[in-house]
Amino acid sequence: MKAVIMPGFSELIIIINPTGEVTREGLLSIIMPWLYAPWPEAQQKGIIEVEVKGDTLRALLIKLQELYKQVNVDFEPINPMTNDLDFDYDVFVNGKNYVTLPHGLDAKLRDSDEVKVKMLWRWDG
Amino acid sequence: MEEKGLDRAELIRYKRQLTIPGFGEEGQGKLKSSYVVIVGIGGLGCASATYLTAAGVGCISIVDFDTVELSDLNRQILYREGDIGKKKVVVAQRRLSKLNPAVEITPVFARITEENISSIIDGAQIVVDGLDNLSSRLVVNSACVRHNIPYIYGGVSRLRGMITTIIPGKTPCLACIYPEETQWGGGLGVLGVVPALIANLQALEAIKLIIGSPSLAGKLLSFNGDDMKFQVYEIRRNESCHICSSR
Numbered sequence: 001m002k003a004v005i006m007p008g009f010s011e012l013i014i015i016i017n018p019t020g021e022v023t024r025e026g027l028l029s030i031i032m033p034w035l036y037a038p039w040p041e042a043q044q045k046g047i048i049e050v051e052v053k054g055d056t057l058r059a060l061l062i063k064l065q066e067l068y069k070q071v072n073v074d075f076e077p078i079n080p081m082t083n084d085l086d087f088d089y090d091v092f093v094n095g096k097n098y099v100t101l102p103h104g105l106d107a108k109l110r111d112s113d114e115v116k117v118k119m120l121w122r123w124d125g
Numbered sequence: 126m127e128e129k130g131l132d133r134a135e136l137i138r139y140k141r142q143l144t145i146p147g148f149g150e151e152g153q154g155k156l157k158s159s160y161v162v163i164v165g166i167g168g169l170g171c172a173s174a175t176y177l178t179a180a181g182v183g184c185i186s187i188v189d190f191d192t193v194e195l196s197d198l199n200r201q202i203l204y205r206e207g208d209i210g211k212k213k214v215v216v217a218q219r220r221l222s223k224l225n226p227a228v229e230i231t232p233v234f235a236r237i238t239e240e241n242i243s244s245i246i247d248g249a250q251i252v253v254d255g256l257d258n259l260s261s262r263l264v265v266n267s268a269c270v271r272h273n274i275p276y277i278y279g280g281v282s283r284l285r286g287m288i289t290t291i292i293p294g295k296t297p298c299l300a301c302i303y304p305e306e307t308q309w310g311g312g313l314g315v316l317g318v319v320p321a322l323i324a325n326l327q328a329l330e331a332i333k334l335i336i337g338s339p340s341l342a343g344k345l346l347s348f349n350g351d352d353m354k355f356q357v358y359e360i361r362r363n364e365s366c367h368i369c370s371s372r
Contacts, residue, residue: 033359125279
């Protein structure tokens with residue numbers, strides 16, 4: 001599947017197999033510029049296009065973490081120890097938290113689905 | 126702020142840090158003349174308060190509304206079993222004063238609110254984060270921006286932690302990233318050494334800020350104790366931030 005990624009200001013917004021043109025127009029300025037890191041040209045273009053093998057949420061997240069790992073950015077939504085979503089992240093598909101999907105991370109993504117990956121800060125003390 | 130000189134006892138007490146290039150008596154004098162407010166004297170605050178007191182920060186206010194519980198003792202190193210049930214700020218003030226009697230430690234027994242935060246941080250050169258929830262942090266963040274006081278955020282859970290230095294008008298503030306309390310963050314568990322580690326980095330950053338060379342302004346330092354990895358990332362201001370964008 002094709003995934004078009006738009007870094008938001010503290011999250012990634014990903015459109016699956018978009019039917020029309022995807023742009024960052026109207027989005028707030030990005031506050032975490034390393035989200036663009038694997039694709040330097042994306043800073044000018046505003047979006048990132050990648051091809052993902054597989055059609056599940058898990059396949060998408062694994063592809064993303066492979067790409068970030070190549071440029072030494074610590075972006076690892078799938079925790080290798082638990083094989084589940086790492087607690088540094090929250091993932092939503094069309095506004096719904098992934099845990100509410102029938103197959104969770106193994107839910108199949110459809111054309112035009114919007115996936116949001118939020119990076120969570122730490123608040124305990 | 127007027128810089129204070131050092132007496133003979135202070136020259137001996139701080140000997141090991143006076144020899145650090147770029148620090149010296151001038152730097153120590155700046156520390157002695159400084160006033161730091163530590164909001165929250167739990168896992169983070171106990172460690173940052175200890176090292177800021179040891180380093181010779183002149184005046185420190187410690188703010189908390191809580192009493193010591195048995196479940197605090199895995200990480201809140203200023204307290205002992207015999208302190209259970211006592212006000213944290215009172216116990217902490219006593220212990221810190223024994224560590225360095227020259228430092229003026231002011232205990233403030235209060236829960237942070239929109240109404241009292243301005244008076245709590247009034248006159249502070251720096252506010253150091255020792256809180257355990259986002260909503261109180263947003264209150265502190267907003268007040269620090271309003272009063273133009275640098276705020277050193279630190280947060281932890283499990284084996285992970287983060288820190289950034291917020292300089293109002295120059296760097297992103299917490300509301301740039303979390304405009305509202307949208308993330309529930311407590312109760313995930315904390316291993317005591319992690320807040321101690323993050324708080325010591327906060328204390329170091331506070332000292333560097335007082336001396337004049339902060340390292341984490343506009344940067345997010347992230348520590349992951351699962352694989353012992355430190356990362357430092359650039360963060361930028363949210364031009365639409367409802368707290369800091371007009372500054």
